[in-house]
Amino acid sequence: MPLFPREKRSIRIFIALIVLHVVLLSFQVPMGTEPAFMEKAVFAVFTPIQHGAVAVIRFLGRMWRTYFYFYHVQRQNQDMRQDIFNLRQENAELRRSLERFQAREEMRLFLSQIQRSIRIASVISLDPVNYRKALIIDQGRLAGVAKDMVVLDRYGHLVGRIIEPISLTESTVQLITDQSSGVGVLIQGDKGVGVLAGDGTGGCVLKYILGTAQGIAVGDTVLTSGYDRIYPLGLPVGTITSVGGNGTLFKTIAVKPYFDFNALDLLAVIVLPEEKAAGRRPEP
Amino acid sequence: MRDAVRAAAGLAAALVVHTLLSKAVPSWTPLFHVFLLVVLFAALLRGELFGAVMGTCCGLVVDTLSLGVFGLAGLSMTLIGYLAGLAAKRINVLSLFRNFLFLFIMTALEFILWNLLAALLVGQPPAGARTLLARPLATSLLGALVFGAFRRIQKRHGK
Numbered sequence: 001m002p003l004f005p006r007e008k009r010s011i012r013i014f015i016a017l018i019v020l021h022v023v024l025l026s027f028q029v030p031m032g033t034e035p036a037f038m039e040k041a042v043f044a045v046f047t048p049i050q051h052g053a054v055a056v057i058r059f060l061g062r063m064w065r066t067y068f069y070f071y072h073v074q075r076q077n078q079d080m081r082q083d084i085f086n087l088r089q090e091n092a093e094l095r096r097s098l099e100r101f102q103a104r105e106e107m108r109l110f111l112s113q114i115q116r117s118i119r120i121a122s123v124i125s126l127d128p129v130n131y132r133k134a135l136i137i138d139q140g141r142l143a144g145v146a147k148d149m150v151v152l153d154r155y156g157h158l159v160g161r162i163i164e165p166i167s168l169t170e171s172t173v174q175l176i177t178d179q180s181s182g183v184g185v186l187i188q189g190d191k192g193v194g195v196l197a198g199d200g201t202g203g204c205v206l207k208y209i210l211g212t213a214q215g216i217a218v219g220d221t222v223l224t225s226g227y228d229r230i231y232p233l234g235l236p237v238g239t240i241t242s243v244g245g246n247g248t249l250f251k252t253i254a255v256k257p258y259f260d261f262n263a264l265d266l267l268a269v270i271v272l273p274e275e276k277a278a279g280r281r282p283e284p
Numbered sequence: 285m286r287d288a289v290r291a292a293a294g295l296a297a298a299l300v301v302h303t304l305l306s307k308a309v310p311s312w313t314p315l316f317h318v319f320l321l322v323v324l325f326a327a328l329l330r331g332e333l334f335g336a337v338m339g340t341c342c343g344l345v346v347d348t349l350s351l352g353v354f355g356l357a358g359l360s361m362t363l364i365g366y367l368a369g370l371a372a373k374r375i376n377v378l379s380l381f382r383n384f385l386f387l388f389i390m391t392a393l394e395f396i397l398w399n400l401l402a403a404l405l406v407g408q409p410p411a412g413a414r415t416l417l418a419r420p421l422a423t424s425l426l427g428a429l430v431f432g433a434f435r436r437i438q439k440r441h442g443k
Contacts, residue, residue, distance in 0.1 A: 009333075010331075010332060010333040010336075013333055013336070013337070014332070014333065014336045014362075014366050017336055017337070017339075017340050017362050018359070018362060018363070020340070021340070021343075021355050021358050021359035021362060022359070024354060024355035024358065025353065025354075025355040025356065025359065025405065028353050028354045028355055038344075038354070039347065039348050039354040042344050042345060042347075042348040043348045046299060046345050046348065046349075049296055049299050049300070050299055050300075050302075050303045053299070053300045053303040053304065054303060054307065057303075057304065057307055123306065123307070124303060124306070125302055125303050125306040125349060126306040126310055126313045127313075127349060127350040127351060128302055128313065128317070128318075128319060128346050128349050128350055129314075129346060129350040129352065129357065129398070130314065130350070131306075131310060131311075131313040131314050133350065133351045133352075134350060134351035135306075136349060163351065172351065174351055178351065179408075180351075261310050261311060262309075262310050262311060264310065265307070
């Protein structure tokens with residue numbers, strides 16, 4: 001006769017699993033977003049599988065492009081040459097503008113720092129529960145990625161910031177569309193300063209703009225203000241899509257982020273040390 | 285030993301499918317809860333205990349990949365894995381429509397449970413009615429099709 005009948009054994013194991021989860025939750029809830037050791041361990045074990053899957057997808061994609069889309073290469077090359085030409089012009093214009101404000105040597109140093117500070121990252125996976133909250137990228141501590149570093153899309157639009165857990169080769173990014181995120185922003189043209197958070201549906205809401213603020217209109221550009229000491233000043237965030245709440249204490253402002261969920265293949269992580277971050281507001 | 289290999293293979297398959305979805309069609313990612321499908325298949329094929337264990341494993345991976353309280357998806361998926369295994373023992377859910385209905389109810393239950401726990405523990409606002417309906421519908425439809433195909437292959441091989 002078995003020591004534990006099959007039915008009873010399964011109930012015992014089930015209860016043990018539930019107790020394990022309750023213990024995990026009771027440890028995790030007071031810690032807030034701080035990752036527990038077990039979370040870090042699971043992250044370290046499973047993200048390499050995704051890494052591998054991404055590598056296979058990329059390899060197959062490269063094969064496809066190389067062998068079957070060869071005739072597109074010439075055209076693509078032409079487009080890219082044009083893009084490079086435009087970017088060079090833009091770069092030269094920006095350098096000239098910068099020269100007006102800074103000494104040449106200082107400027108050269110600043111630009112070389114910026115070039116060294118960008119890490120190109122590929123998205124491994126999205127948040128399985130709510131894809132507008134977070135994503136995982138294939139750059140980690142080995143590439144110098146650390147908590148609170150800023151993440152941009154390929155056009156330089158703000159996507160979010162690095163949040164733990166961070167392993168050697170992967171990290172988690174909190175998107176600006178997450179309801180629990182907060183970005184210090186301003187409306188271009190000195191129309192107001194507020195805090196941007198996600199609305200849970202892929203858009204954002206701009207909070208704490210006084211109801212008496214004048215001149216805010218649909219289509220206005222929202223930029224980072226740098227007051228939160230995480231995001232540097234002047235990064236493009238999105239455009240205002242609706243303004244309401246006139247007559248109340250704060251306006252209700254909806255913002256559509258510039259970044260596109262469906263085009264988040266490549267991202268840029270800014271690994272510039274905090275004090276050197278471009279345009280970041282100085283301490284008061 | 286065989287069960288452990290099956291569990292690991294199921295988990296790895298869910299991870300790969302989730303990664304593929306994230307890369308290819310990001311906006312479809314919330315519609316298909318592939319991790320939950322693996323748990324429900326495990327419960328259907330191997331009973332409530334295997335369902336609960338798979339629920340724990342898949343749930344913890346989901347918790348790791350998502351931003352939130354670690355253990356939330358683990359708890360809800362363990363409960364659903366066990367419940368699905370128990371229910372599958374008592375009701376015949378092998379036909380395509382019954383299987384779809386069963387997966388729909390289980391996916392909806394898990395989603396409601398997860399939302400309740402999130403609201404209770406961290407005060408997170410619950411998901412909208414549209415998501416509440418769309419996710420179980422898409423997941424169960426995919427699940428029923430995959431399970432149907434799996435059963436056909438099994439029959440062809442005389443199992």
